[in-house]
Amino acid sequence: MKRTIIGVCIVALLAVSVTLWARGTREDAPREVQVLAAMGGDEAIAFGNVLQRFTEETGIPVMYDPQSGDTVITTANTRIASGARLDVLTLSRPGNILEWADDGHLVALNDGDNPLVPTEMLHDNFSQSWLDLVAIDGRYYGVPLKAFSKSVVWHRPASFEQLGLEYPETWQEWMQVAEVMADEGRTPFVISGAEAWTLTDWFENIYARVAGPDKYNDLFIRHGVSWTDPTVVEAMEYFRQVLENDEWIALGRDGAIGLSRDEAMGLVLQDPPQGEMFYLAGFMDRVGRANFPHLTSGEDYSFFPFPQIQPEWGNVVVGGGDHAIAFNDSPEVRELMRFLSKPETAEYFGSQERGAVISPNTNASRHMFTGAQRLEAEQIDSAEVFLFDGSDMAPGAVGGDAMFTALQDFLMDPSRLMESLEYIEAAAQRAY
C-alpha cells in the first residue's frame, strides 16, 4: 500500500512538472531562432552585434552560426535533408535561394493574412530589382541585407597625378592609360587569379558592358545565350587585350594565377607599388584599412568605376549582396525578419566600427560611411542598372567550377579563348 502511494505521488509530480515545463516553453519563453549566416571575419562579428541588438530589443534569443560561403550551402542542405531545424539563413546566391523556394523549403515573406513581412514594408524599403532577385510569381523570399559593388578599380591617386593621367571612362581610354603607365616603366595591372571568382567578375563586368543587362541575365540565369555566342567571344576578346601583354601584369601571368586577392591589393598599396590598377570589389577596402593602417581610404588609395564599353547600356554596376531567407514560420522568425527589414537595423549594421556593410535599404542613411566605402555606397545608389554577380546566379557546376577552370586556363594562355568557352558551354549543357 505504502509503495502504491509513493508511486502515485511520483507519477503525479512528474506529470505536473512536465505540464509546467511544456507550458513554459510554449507560452512564456520565446523560442530561440536558429540563424546560419554566410559571413566571415569582421563582418560576421558585426552581424552578431546586429542579432544581439535584436535579442535586447525583443527578448528573443538567437543561436547564431556564421560560416564561410563555401560551406554554408552544404550545411543548409544537410540540415534540410536531415530535418534538423534551421530558421533563417543569409546568403549571396539567389540561384540557390530560388531552388530552395521551388522545392518548398522556404516561407514566402509576403504570403497569407499574417505574412512574415508585409508587402508594403518591403516595397517601402527596397528597390524592386533587389526583391525580384529572389521572387517567384510576386512572392518574395528574401530580405535584402547587404550590397556591394564589384565594378571597382583600386589604385593610388598619387600615381595618376604623377603621370598626369585622367581617370578613364571608356575601355579605350583605359587601355591608353595602361599604355602610358607601361611606357613610364610601371606595371599597369594587378590581377588575382588564385581564387578564380575574381576572374569571373572581370568577365561579368565586360560582358554586361558589351551585351547589356538582358543578355547578361539570359546567359547566367537561364543559359538562354550560348557560351560560344559572338557577344561572349567579343567580351573575351576585350579581356584578352588586358591579358595578352605579359609585361602589363604584375608578376606576369604565371604570377597572377597564384595571387590571392589580399596579396593583389597589397601589391598596389605597398611602397613602392608593384602594380598600379587592381580590379575587384568594394569590400577590398577592408583589406586596405586592416593591412595598411597608415594609408587613408579614399585619399591614399581609392577606386574609379569599371569603364564603359558600349555607351548604350549606360552606367552599369555589377555587384552582389546577401538576402536573409526564412525556412520556418513562427512569431519569433517574423519578429527577426521584420527587424532585418527596418532602415534602423541597416544603419546599425552600417555603423559598426569594423565589418560595416552597405545595405540595399533605400531609407537607410549613408552618413556613417567614410573613405572608399562612401564612394561605393554612392556608386550603388546611383547605378542606372545594377546587375547581380552572374556566376553567383548560375548553377554551382557552371559559376563555381567550369568558369573557374576555363578562366584560369585563359589567364595562363590567352590564345585558348575558344577552348575556354567551349569548356564552359559543355558544363552549362549538363547543368541547366
Place this chain on the structure above:
Amino acid sequence: MGPVGHNTRGWLFAAPVLLLVTLYLVIPTIWTVYFSFFTGGFRPAEFVGLNNFRRLFTGDRLFLDISSFPWSGALINNILWLVLLPAGAIIFGMTIAVLADGHTWERLIKIIVFVPMVVSNTATAIIFRFLYNMNPRIGFLNAVLTNIGLEPRPWLSSRNYVTLSLIAAAVWIWTAFAMTVFSATYKALDKDTLQAATVDGAGEWQKFWLISLPMMAHAISFVFITIFIQTIKIVDLVLVATDGGPAGASRIIGFSFYWETFQNLDVGYGSAIAVVMLMLLVPVMILQVRRFKAEEQ
C-alpha cells in the same frame, strides 16, 4: 562450454564492432555504389547506368585526359603521387634514420625531422603556400632563387610544377613517419650478424645493402602500404594549397570526389569517383590482409 557456445560468445564480443562497421562503413559504401548510377543531388533523381563512369573516363579532361601527351588529369596526378610520395618518403626517411643513428646530434636531428608529423595538413598547405609564393618578397624559395640571380618560378601556379611541388610538401610530412619506423627497426637489428659481417671484412655500404636493408623489408612494406593508402585519401593538402588549380591542374582523385559532391552537388558523379577510389584501394587491402595472416602463422 561446447563449440556452439564458444562461437556465440565470439560473435557477442565482435557484435559492437560489427555494428559500427556496418553502420558507418558497409551501409555508406553500398549507398555510394548505388548513388554512382544516378544523377541529381543527395536524393537520386534519374538512373543513368554507367554514364557517370563513362563521363569520368572519356568526357572529363580534369579527371583523365589522354588526348595529348603528356597525359594529365586527377587520375594521372594521383598515379604520380602514388609513385613519388612513398618512394620519396622511404628514401629520405631511410637515409636520415641510418645516417643519424649513433650520431652525437641524433636526438636533435630526429626532433627536427619529426616536427611535420604533428603539423596538420591544412597548416602544411598554408606554410608551403608562403614558401612557394611567386613574389620573392613573400616566397622563401623564390627569394633564394632571385638572390642567386635566377628568375622566380611559379611553383604552385604552373601546370608543369604544381603537382610536383605539392608532392614535395607531402614528402616533407611523411619522411618523418618513415624515419621514425625505420629508426626503431634499425636499432633493433641483430647486432651479432652485423658484427660477423664486419669480421668477415664487409664494408659499411655492403653491410647496409646486403644485410640491414633485407632485414628491414617488413618495415619498408609497412611504411609503403600506410603511405600508399594515405595518398589515395588526400584532399585537404590540395584543397587548401591550390583549390585544385591552376585550372584544375593539381586535382587528385580525393579532391575531385569532394569537389564534385559538395561544390557542384553532383552527388552521383562524385560517388562514381569514390567508387574508383575504392577500386584502387582494394588490391592494397587484400595485400594487407594477406600480410596480417602470414604474420599470424
